[in-house]
Amino acid sequence: MSTSVAFEKAKAENRAALVGYLPAGFPTVDGSIEALTTMVEAGCDIIEIGLPYSDPVMDGPTIQDAVQQALDGGVRVDDVFRVVEAVAATGVPTLVMTSWNPIERRGVDRFAQQLLDAGGAGLITPDITPDFAPEWIEAADARDLDKVFLVAPSSTDERIAMTTAECRGFVYATAVMGVTGARAKTSDLAAPLVARTKQLSPSGTDLPVGVGLGVSNGAQAAEMAAYADGVIVGSAFVRTLLDNRADEQAALKALASLTEDLAAGVRAR
Template sequence: MSTTVAFEKARAEGRAALIGYLPAGYPSVDGSVTALKAMVEAGVDAVEIGLPYSDPVIDGPTVQAAVEGALKAGTTTADVLRVVEAVAATGAPAVVMSYWNPLQRYGAAAFARDLAAAGGSGVITPDLTPDADDTWIPAAREHGLDTVFLVAPSSTDQRIAMTTAACRGFVYATSVMGVTGTRDQVGDAAAGLVARTKATTDLPVAVGLGVSNGAQAAEIAAYADGVVAGSAFVRRLLEAPDHAAGVASVAALAADLAGGVRTR
């Protein structure tokens, strides 16, 4: 099931879609499933499931801390696929957020096959550009998976057009230059980037990096098709006194953000 389903549902309701991220395996494989399901129940339309990797170059300290915890706990790619299967069973599209190295080591064709078998919708590849590899896109197409690439404020119009042509599902627009992490304000460049991106594609455009509350979600929902939140959810788990409290906290944040995307 493509992530476009979530965007179509949101559009029919006159709002933006809400996408939430957590890494698989933190604080445990089952614990991440519980938290992700709570997010869906509280209003998240689609989920990004992070594949833990030892060199997360665009992730800030919050996500890095959780990813390190997942790796220390022994989380494997097979575990990530198990998380995808469990979350996809809720009916919400589940996409994997992964750096290219783990997918390359697993094998592009094999990963596409196994992700599709698990019910996954696609992959967001933050460090892979469409012209940097000739194996992933054909493998994803063969198995009907979304290929979500990133555009940034620094992207030229030509680069944006090349990137969106290779995207399926949606386009991920990064609101600021830099690593992930919650911010007091979403970058001013985001609205302009969305407009430039929409000029090249009919695909939905979602904005991420820095979203931490309902007010910010509402601000972005005024001009984007989707709002992505990640570090804010991870922080709720990291700072909770126990996992049950963490799950309740991420559900509360999901509800706040879900309210935000409905006040565009």
């Protein structure tokens, strides 16, 4: 199911969509399914499942920690598809967020088919841009999978136009110049980037813009919901699990209450 369904629903309710991220296999494969399911039940509209990769460039220290734990636990690409299947079964659109090499290694077409078979909505690809992703674009187009590419405050107008023209589902606007990680203050680069992105998106497509990098609570989510179609949260969820690693029930409870806070935030625009 495309993420556009969730964005349409949120729009009809005059709010932003809440997009939640966790890496597959963190703290374990089953543990990640349970955590992500909890996030869905507590109000995430869209789920991003991270594919743990040995050499991530865009991940900050919090997500690196979690990804390393998942890799140390022996998580495999096939496990990621298992997590996708379980989460997609809840009915929310479920994306995989991954560095490029695991896709290239498996074969782009085969990866796309397995993702589709697992019920996945598509991919977020933080370390590849449309001009270097013709194979993925072709494989996704053949299956109507979402292609979520990123735009950044440093992106030129020309590149934003090129990127949004290739996106399906939504476009991911990185709110800060930097890697992932919760930040005390939201970025003043985000609003102008969203405005620029909306203006430069192909006319008539109404491509939703999701904003991520740095959001950690409902108040920040509300700030971003004022101008964005989706608020993307990753490190704050990971941090919650890391902080409660000794007690699984407490971790899930904390995860649910963070999700509820954020879900209230995206409704308080």
